[in-house]
Amino acid sequence: MIKKLSFSYKKDGRLNGCRLNLSKDILNFLSITEENNNIIFEYKNDEIILKYGKTLVEQEQKTENGKILLLIKNYKVKFDKVGKYKSPKLVIPLPIINSLGLTEEKKDVVITLLDDAVSIKPNVEGKVDRKGKVYTIKVNKGGVGKTFLTVQLSVGLSLIGKKVLILTSDSQNNVLDYTAPQEHKPIFDSGLKAFVKGEDGDIVRIRENVDFIPLEDSKFSTTFLNNLPKFIEKMKIEYDFVLIDSIPTMKLDTIFVECSDKVIIPCFCDRVTVEGVINVVEEAGIDKVFSIIVNKYRNTTNQNKYLNDLKNVLGETTILLPEPIKELSQIETLLEKGKSVWETNSKGLQEVQDSLIEVIKGM
Ligand SMILES: Nc1ncnc2c1ncn2[C@@H]1O[C@H](COP(=O)(O)OP(=O)(O)OP(=O)(O)O)[C@@H](O)[C@H]1O
Ligand SMILES: [Mg+2]
Structure with a gap:
């Protein structure tokens, strides 16, 4: 499925944060609830992989000029209150957004359900959801x-x-x-x-x-x-x-x-x-x-x-x-x-x- 990322900005116009709202389908697929919201966040080869649970080995590799090559980290899905409803979201670190080449103009991502994980990639091919x-x-x-x-x-x-x-x-x-x-x-x-x-x-x-x-x-x-x-x-x-x-x-x-x-x-x-x-x-x-x-x-x-x-x-x-x-x-x-x-x-x-x-x- 195709989703749009949401960017937030500081007063001076600089990028402040980036989040992906997670649909019920994705939460159910990963067995994530408000109580059990641990998620393993992996980034490599221009792809983010999310899995339920915790890793014992967090890792990070950067190039000389600071570009992230690999990141494996424990995160939590946040459940923000929006009016009566809870809005589950994943905050994506800005260096990763930069590495993926995602911007306000190019904020579509392709979400694919894998065996026991969810893949998130920039929508470089301009795919569309068809609802067949x-x-x-x-x-x-x-x-x-x-x-x-x-x-x-x-x-x-x-x-x-x-x-x-x-x-x-x-x-x-x-x-x-x-x-x-x-x-x-x-x-x-x-x-x-x-x-x-x-x-x-x-x-x-x-x-x-x-x-x-x-x-x-x-x-x-x-x-x-x-x-x-x-x-x-x-x-x-x-x-x-x-x-x-x-x-x-x-x-x-x-x-x-x-x-x-x-x-x-x-x-x-x-x-x-x-x-x-x-x-x-x-x-x-x-x-x-x-x-x-x-x-x-x-x-x-x-x-x-x-x-x-x-x-x-x-x-x-x-x-x-x-x-x-x-x-x-x-x-x-x-x-x-x-x-x-x-x-x-x-x-x-x-x-x-x-x-x-x-x-x-x-x-
Ligand atoms: N309108 C038609 N006029 C002439 N021949 C037809 C026509 N429709 C189907 N056939 C022929 O009838 C045969 C059976 O058709 P088809 O294989 O589509 O049926 P099916 O319901 O899929 O069969 P099966 O249950 O074996 O899968 C085929 O040999 C096909 O060429
Ligand atoms: Mg047949």
């Missing part, structure tokens, strides 16, 4: 087009200037199959599990502004499941949208839905699938369902019956039901080539794009 929205694409039935729709919505969003991350609970990682021809399918060593552990995983750039974090396998430890929401929170700062291609995989799927702002449900117009859709609506809660997208639609008496049933039921809700996406051989051909529906001039796909645009507009 999370959507899970989910239905408890295979082959309905979860992965297809995840990819098309993601690429579509990127084309209107959004930065998108795709996650998945499916270790088959079909997103890679639908976005590159087989002979150019990207290979990866590690992905989501590594990231959640705090290690560097692979992020596959599948299009400009569309990243994909693959899933290594389907074995999930409790630690992984516990830490996953925190990781998704972090990703929301970096991306405008996080789309999750989700298969029913016990606990993981549930966590993905809990972390989502909304759920999108792909659907066939047949009895079994429509029943399955109703199950997901009940599971996720009707308020969480953003859209039900009929996919692989064929204009038959039977499908039209179920389509009408859906229209009637959803007509009374805020759930978006775009024009059904037809079952088209052109879609199969495109996916085989690793292309999206936005990357073709084929006339037949105009309708598919229109349905998806309806959805994207509401996202």
